[in-house]
Amino acid sequence: MRALIIGHTGGIGAAVDANLRSFGWDVIGLSRSTHGLDFRKPDSIDVAFADITEVFDLVVIATGQLDGAGGPPEKTIKALAPDAMADQFMVNCIGPAMILRALPRLLSKNSPCKVAVLTARVGSITDNRMGGWYSYRAAKAALNQVVHTAAIELSRSHKQSCVIAYHPGTVATKFTEDYQRTNKTVSPDEAAQNMLRILENAFPENTGKFYDWRGAEVPW
Numbered sequence: 001m002r003a004l005i006i007g008h009t010g011g012i013g014a015a016v017d018a019n020l021r022s023f024g025w026d027v028i029g030l031s032r033s034t035h036g037l038d039f040r041k042p043d044s045i046d047v048a049f050a051d052i053t054e055v056f057d058l059v060v061i062a063t064g065q066l067d068g069a070g071g072p073p074e075k076t077i078k079a080l081a082p083d084a085m086a087d088q089f090m091v092n093c094i095g096p097a098m099i100l101r102a103l104p105r106l107l108s109k110n111s112p113c114k115v116a117v118l119t120a121r122v123g124s125i126t127d128n129r130m131g132g133w134y135s136y137r138a139a140k141a142a143l144n145q146v147v148h149t150a151a152i153e154l155s156r157s158h159k160q161s162c163v164i165a166y167h168p169g170t171v172a173t174k175f176t177e178d179y180q181r182t183n184k185t186v187s188p189d190e191a192a193q194n195m196l197r198i199l200e201n202a203f204p205e206n207t208g209k210f211y212d213w214r215g216a217e218v219p220w
């Protein structure tokens with residue numbers, strides 16, 4: 001079995017990479033720090049994908065950022081800044097969307113293929129009871145719409161595909177380092193095992209849905 005992990009240098013991406021390798025999977029990783037795949041430079045996505053010709057059983061998009069250029073997640077609408085908001089959309093929505101654009105030729109049309117896109121529960125509009133974090137929430141909500149739409153399109157050409165938006169829980173990575181004192185976290189390894197368990201049970205009838213680490217559907 002072969003997997004492609006975008007963001008294999010991140011806390012969750014690296015743990016998914018290690019887990020799959022331990023089960024004997026052939027894993028290819030692509031990342032900003034190792035391959036120059038930088039969502040702020042969209043051309044770098046085409047360059048990074050140009051040499052990839054393999055067909056994958058599983059693709060995980062594990063990239064993301066919490067702090068947009070210029071600052072931490074906004075606590076109030078007064079803190080909204082166009083540059084930071086645009087940066088959040090570039091890194092958390094447009095970049096992963098361009099990865100999804102590159103995928104159809106790399107996924108099998110004749111056998112099961114699965115794609116998991118790391119989004120976040122805070123991207124759920126229904127679940128938003130606390131407010132705040134405008135740009136991150138909005139970029140993840142937009143990404144959720146892209147994932148859902150891409151899943152519909154892919155299911156027409158790749159009948160056995162399953163594309164999901166995925167919330168990993170609160171994981172002890174660099175991403176959450178400012179929040180780990182006040183929030184319960186799981187290790188990246190546990191988060192990777194949770195995700196692979198959910199993916200094992202992800203089939204074409206689950207495509208286009210948003211799941212959390214327990215396997216529960218998250219409302220949009």
Ligand SMILES: NC(=O)c1ccc[n+]([C@@H]2O[C@H](COP(=O)([O-])OP(=O)(O)OC[C@H]3O[C@@H](n4cnc5c(N)ncnc54)[C@H](OP(=O)(O)O)[C@@H]3O)[C@@H](O)[C@H]2O)c1
Pocket residue numbers: 006007008009010011012013031032033034037038039040062063064065091095118119120121167168169170171172173174175176
């Ligand atoms: N950790 C959590 O508690 C949590 C909770 C909910 C959702 N999530 C989601 O899970 C995903 C992964 O989180 P994580 O905790 O593993 O984060 P992380 O440890 O900070 O890793 C982030 C990854 O994203 C890549 N990345 C960042 N900016 C990029 C850019 N401009 N262009 C291309 N790649 C970029 C990094 O690449 P380099 O290292 O190579 O620079 C790294 O591989 C994110 O989408 C996040 O929103 C995480």
